[in-house]
Amino acid sequence: MIGSLALSLTIHLALLLLFAPLLQGVITKTKALFAGRVGAPLLQPYYDLARLMRKGFVFSRTTTWVFQAGPVVGLAVPLLASLLIPFGGLAAPISFEGDFILFVYLFALSRFFTATAALDTGSSFEGMGAAREVTFSCLAEPTMLFTLLVLARLSGGLSLNTLFGKHLLDAWHSEAGTSLGLILVCLFVVLLVENSRIPFDDPNTHLELTMIHEVMVLDHSGPAFGMILYGASLKMMVLGAIVVRLALPWQTGWWLSDALLFMAGLIAMAVFIGVIESIMARLRLPRVPQMLIGTSLLSIFALVLVLR
Amino acid sequence: MNRSKLIRFQHGACIPLAELPRLDFATFRESLLEEVANHARVASFFGHPSDDGLELYAILAHDWQGDLALLHTRVADTYPSLTPDCAQLHLFERELAEQYGVRPEGHPWLKPVRFHNPWVDTDDIWGRNAKQHPIPGDMDFYRVEGEEVHEVAVGPIHAGVIEPGHFRFQCHGEQVMHLEISLGFQHRGIEQMLIGGPHPTSIYQLEAAAGDTTIGHTTAYSQVLESLAGHDTMPRAYAIRSIALELERLANHVGGIGGLTTDVGFLPTASFCGRLRGDYLNLSAELCGSRFGRGLIRPGGVQFDLDNALVDKVKQRLAVLEPETRGAIELCFDNPSVLARFEGIGVVSTDDAEELGLVGVAAKACGLVRDARLHHPFGSGETKFDTPVIEIDGDVCARGNVRRREIYASHELLRDTLTQLPAGGIYSPLESLAPDSLAVSLCEGWRGELIHTAITDSNGRISRYKIVDPSFHNWSALALSLRGEQISDFPVCNKSFDLSYCGFDL
Numbered sequence: 001m002i003g004s005l006a007l008s009l010t011i012h013l014a015l016l017l018l019f020a021p022l023l024q025g026v027i028t029k030t031k032a033l034f035a036g037r038v039g040a041p042l043l044q045p046y047y048d049l050a051r052l053m054r055k056g057f058v059f060s061r062t063t064t065w066v067f068q069a070g071p072v073v074g075l076a077v078p079l080l081a082s083l084l085i086p087f088g089g090l091a092a093p094i095s096f097e098g099d100f101i102l103f104v105y106l107f108a109l110s111r112f113f114t115a116t117a118a119l120d121t122g123s124s125f126e127g128m129g130a131a132r133e134v135t136f137s138c139l140a141e142p143t144m145l146f147t148l149l150v151l152a153r154l155s156g157g158l159s160l161n162t163l164f165g166k167h168l169l170d171a172w173h174s175e176a177g178t179s180l181g182l183i184l185v186c187l188f189v190v191l192l193v194e195n196s197r198i199p200f201d202d203p204n205t206h207l208e209l210t211m212i213h214e215v216m217v218l219d220h221s222g223p224a225f226g227m228i229l230y231g232a233s234l235k236m237m238v239l240g241a242i243v244v245r246l247a248l249p250w251q252t253g254w255w256l257s258d259a260l261l262f263m264a265g266l267i268a269m270a271v272f273i274g275v276i277e278s279i280m281a282r283l284r285l286p287r288v289p290q291m292l293i294g295t296s297l298l299s300i301f302a303l304v305l306v307l308r
Numbered sequence: 309m310n311r312s313k314l315i316r317f318q319h320g321a322c323i324p325l326a327e328l329p330r331l332d333f334a335t336f337r338e339s340l341l342e343e344v345a346n347h348a349r350v351a352s353f354f355g356h357p358s359d360d361g362l363e364l365y366a367i368l369a370h371d372w373q374g375d376l377a378l379l380h381t382r383v384a385d386t387y388p389s390l391t392p393d394c395a396q397l398h399l400f401e402r403e404l405a406e407q408y409g410v411r412p413e414g415h416p417w418l419k420p421v422r423f424h425n426p427w428v429d430t431d432d433i434w435g436r437n438a439k440q441h442p443i444p445g446d447m448d449f450y451r452v453e454g455e456e457v458h459e460v461a462v463g464p465i466h467a468g469v470i471e472p473g474h475f476r477f478q479c480h481g482e483q484v485m486h487l488e489i490s491l492g493f494q495h496r497g498i499e500q501m502l503i504g505g506p507h508p509t510s511i512y513q514l515e516a517a518a519g520d521t522t523i524g525h526t527t528a529y530s531q532v533l534e535s536l537a538g539h540d541t542m543p544r545a546y547a548i549r550s551i552a553l554e555l556e557r558l559a560n561h562v563g564g565i566g567g568l569t570t571d572v573g574f575l576p577t578a579s580f581c582g583r584l585r586g587d588y589l590n591l592s593a594e595l596c597g598s599r600f601g602r603g604l605i606r607p608g609g610v611q612f613d614l615d616n617a618l619v620d621k622v623k624q625r626l627a628v629l630e631p632e633t634r635g636a637i638e639l640c641f642d643n644p645s646v647l648a649r650f651e652g653i654g655v656v657s658t659d660d661a662e663e664l665g666l667v668g669v670a671a672k673a674c675g676l677v678r679d680a681r682l683h684h685p686f687g688s689g690e691t692k693f694d695t696p697v698i699e700i701d702g703d704v705c706a707r708g709n710v711r712r713r714e715i716y717a718s719h720e721l722l723r724d725t726l727t728q729l730p731a732g733g734i735y736s737p738l739e740s741l742a743p744d745s746l747a748v749s750l751c752e753g754w755r756g757e758l759i760h761t762a763i764t765d766s767n768g769r770i771s772r773y774k775i776v777d778p779s780f781h782n783w784s785a786l787a788l789s790l791r792g793e794q795i796s797d798f799p800v801c802n803k804s805f806d807l808s809y810c811g812f813d814l
Contacts, residue, residue: 035579124460128482128795199645202573206467207799209460210571281645282573284653285482285796 008093009083011255015090016082019263020237021045021230023270027197030274045233052226060219063120070117071220071227077110078234085241086164088262089251095161100148103160104141107194107235111137118216125208129215132285136200136212139292140193146299147183147190153306154179164242168249180246182302186295187243193292195236198277200288210285240269314339315378317748319684322535325744325763328380336364336381337390343368343377344394349665349678351376352748352759353400354774355408357428358382362408367748367761371683376748389415396665399780409433419447422492422813427500445474445490452478452485460795464493471809479795487790487798489783494813502773506533506607506741515602518777518811523549523556523592524753525775526605528760531686531749533607536741536764543730545609546686551622551725552592552601552610554718557754559588561711561718562633564806568708569640571800572649580636587629591622609735619726626726630719637712650705654789654801657702661785668756668778669714670785670805673699673706680752692724707804741768755779755808777811 025042032039041047059067083094084103092099115134118126151163154171172180193200196213208215217228244265251258283291315328331339344350348368356363366379389412391398401412402421409430412418418433423444426432436442445464458479464472472493478486498513514529515522527549534541566581589599596604596612604610614622640646656666661674671678681693697713699706743766751758756778765771786805790798 031575035575036583037579124458127458128460132482198573205571205573207571208467209462209798210796277573278575279643280574281569281640281643281649283645284649285794287648 005093008091011090011259012082012087012093013079015087015259015263016079016234016237019266020233021049023236023240023266024233026267026270027274027277030271031278034275034278045229049226049230052229053223055222055226057224058221060121062122063219066113067117067120067219068224070113070120070217071224071231073110073113074231075227075234077106078231078238081106082234082238082241084160085238086161086245087241087259088245088248088265089253089258090255090262092161095159097158099159100152100163104144104148108137108141110231110235114216121219123219125211125215126218128209129211129213132212133216136193136288136292139289139296140190142296143186143190143292143299146296146303147186150179150183150299150302150306153303164245166249166251168246172249176306179302179305182298182305184243184246186299186302187239187246189291189295191236191239191243192273192276193288194239195232197273199280199283200291202282210282237266240266244269314343316375317378318375319748319750320531320535320686322538322742322745322747323378324742325746328378328746330363331379331381333381333383333387336366336379337388340366340368340379340390341393343379344396346370347372348377349662350394350396350400351750351757352761352774352776353397353404354761354772355383355404355410356763356772357408362404362410364404365746365761365763367759369684369750371678374683376684378746378748383410385409386411386413388413391415391417395663396781399784405433420492422495424492424495424497444493444495447490449476449488449490450478450486452480456480457485462798473809475798477790477795477798482794482796484790484793484795484798487787489787491783491809491812494810496810496814498814499773499775502770505770505773511606516810517775517814518779518808519600520560520808521556521753521755521758521777521811523552523601523605524751524758525760525777526601527553528749528751528753528758528775530605530607531751532747532760532762533738533741535747535749536745536762536768537607537738538742539608539736539738541609542733542736544613544732545734547725547729548595548610548612548614548734549605551614551722552595552604553751553753554722554725555588555592555595556601558633558715558718558722559585559592560754560806561715562588562637564711564803565637565640565708565715567803567806568650568704568800569646571803572646574640574643574646577636577640577646580632580639584629584633584636587625591625594618594622606735608738609733611735613734614729619729623723623726626719626722633715633719637715641709641712647705649797649800650708650804651701651703653704653797654793654804655701655703656785656789658700660788661702664784664788665781666756666785667781668753669707669710670778670782671756672697672710674702675700678757680750680757684750686749686751693721695720704800704804741770743768753778755806755811756782775814777808777814779807779809779812782807783812 024045029039029042081103084092084099086092115130118130154176155162196203201212220228248265348370351369352367354365361382361384364381368377391401401415404410406420407427409426411433423442425438460477462475464474474490476488477484498517501513502510514525517525562581563585566578569577592601593599656674658674661671661676667678675698677696677698679696682696695717697710699709741764743764746763748761759776761774762770763772789801
């Protein structure tokens with residue numbers, strides 16, 4: 001029992017820690033190909049992390065420990081959350097009834113710390129970014145909860161392992177398939193919002209006034225900034241795991257092939273994100289909450305469908 | 309009717325100062341307001357210190373008549389401000405106050421412009437210490453008070469590699485109630501450096517007046533000196549200048565549209581335009597060895613000729629570049645997600661544009677036909693120009709569309725000019741400048757009309773040189789266009805005007 005838990009933990013964490021930054025690399029590469037450029041190497045996110053880790057810290061004198069806690073929580077939360085979520089066919093190492101609520105609110109905790117760290121700097125930009133981030137994520141939260149409720153209703157359980165269990169494949173073929181399709185769209189939107197991707201946010205912009213997430217981390221530097229970037233790529237993989245599991249519910253039972261299918265799914269998702277970013281402009285900022293209210297309604301509709 | 313008091317002339321004329329009637333201020337004021345009411349706009353307004361006070365010159369442009377009007381008066385330490393009756397003068401009067409310590413009584417918004425010490429030995433009207441260089445941006449900003457109102461200050465150091473400027477937003481949540489722009493961080497004193505000229509260094513200073521408008525500014529400068537010297541510039545030189553000017557316009561407009569799409573996160577056009585801009589700059593380099601056209605234009609002509617092989621090469625390159633440019637640009641103007649970001653954002657009404665005296669792309673986007681190539685052509689190359697572009701919406705999309713259509717028009721103009729390149733020489737040295745004279749020249753740079761005015765002293769040296777960059781008129785329009793907009797739309801609004809900081813700061 002202990003042995004299998006240790007094995008499962010190792011595989012889970014190894015997958016997460018080693019694989020996550022690659023997704024950013026895949027997105028960047030896809031965008032570069034669309035733009036007719038060669039683009040940065042696939043492994044550039046790893047090089048960036050290595051570079052940042054070698055640098056020193058610079059802290060503003062006006063900031064307190066809250067500012068330093070932001071990146072730490074930002075890295076710890078996706079790590080903890082990853083232990084609750086199955087990676088494709090690989091079951092989550094830690095699972096208990098109702099863990100999906102913990103999963104949702106772990107991210108709220110991380111957001112709280114990122115936002116307070118941003119406010120701690122006293123910069124008007126960061127305050128603006130924090131206000132935007134908090135507004136948008138409180139609109140994204142209902143979508144997330146309702147989609148998980150749909151899954152809970154379908155599986156009859158309350159742990160993420162059950163929610164994303166083997167029954168998903170059959171559920172797609174049953175009349176609940178419509179609901180699953182709807183929540184897949186909703187979850188993908190939440191993934192884009194939470195990871196500050198186009199069309200909701202632009203991770204590459206240098207324009208402080210338009211930023212949402214990026215502006216909150218402007219004052220971090222060196223290893224702290226590295227932790228934020230690493231945390232962000234872990235978050236993308238953890239949230240991506242939900243989308244991929246929902247979209248590719250197959251599992252073989254052999255951990256290696258399951259892991260490979262999962263990784264292939266993630267890469268396909270990263271390419272898809274890259275394509276979206278290449279063919280769409282950003283939404284106007286006032287459109288983002290409207291879009292999120294739309295997905296909330298969609299997910300409620302999906303819940304109504306399975307509750308009939 | 310005081311029209312007889314005006315001097316009316318075409319640009320390119322050299323006017324002896326002795327022929328200029330000096331009006332008393334009341335007549336000056338009355339004539340100026342009457343002219344502006346009669347569809348003239350203030351092209352330039354500047355002072356020239358004399359022993360008995362400050363000589364004021366106003367140059368008014370009657371675009372559709374293709375001529376200019378000149379008014380001249382003299383003021384002492386103060387004069388009643390004209391701004392309340394003629395808003396286009398607001399910055400000119402602030403500028404005069406800063407340069408010569410002359411107070412326009414009743415100016416509603418009297419603040420420094422470029423943050424420098426007075427040019428003449430006088431008291432600073434804001435009481436700043438004359439021994440120290442004033443701190444740029446050190447002034448009272450307009451403030452909105454109240455619950456939930458917050459102030460956002462951007463710059464002068466920016467995140468991108470751009471020029472320094474300070475933007476002060478008064479916001480209510482995400483909505484901008486007021487934006488105030490403070491420039492002057494790059495003030496170099498170019499106009500001052502030109503006094504006593506033309507110096508051997510002058511042309512290089514003009515090339516750097518606004519680095520992205522090198523051709524425009526050097527052309528305007530050369531035209532002024534040629535007018536003063538009564539120089540007959542050769543048609544081929546005009547044609548080459550016009551080619552270089554259109555290449556400069558192409559490079560900057562293509563780069564500008566790329567910048568617009570970068571700001572809304574639309575990748576393909578941004579990347580393609582970035583590359584195409586480089587291609588157009590390389591064409592300028594083919595002409596003269598400098599991608600920004602430095603060294604090409606000199607008073608008296610141009611320094612580099614195009615031989616037939618080069619003409620063919622440029623034509624071939626343009627034939628490849630034109631469809632590529634159209635493809636890249638139409639990709640974004642056909643994309644609904646991009647148009648959703650451009651349409652209805654940053655609107656400047658036609659009335660406001662007229663009142664502020666906007667020029668160039670910003671004016672054309674508000675439905676005002678203001679194009680020096682059309683109204684005030686210089687030399688044979690520009691007389692063929694008959695395709696001014698206008699849009700009427702006055703929003704980001706309109707400004708983008710003006711630039712898009714100007715790109716297409718420039719291609720046409722280039723093709724024509726390259727095909728019908730006049731034969732002959734390209735350069736002949738300038739005679740000495742006429743003493744005690746004034747000359748004005750207009751040149752439609754890619755941002756808009758550049759107006760250079762020079763006055764010579766009794767020895768034929770420049771005693772006052774005045775540059776008006778289109779940015780000088782247009783920055784106020786950017787501030788105006790942001791009212792009631794989302795603060796997150798500022799970058800795309802700013803990029804749609806694409807104004808020069810150093811062209812303003814001089």
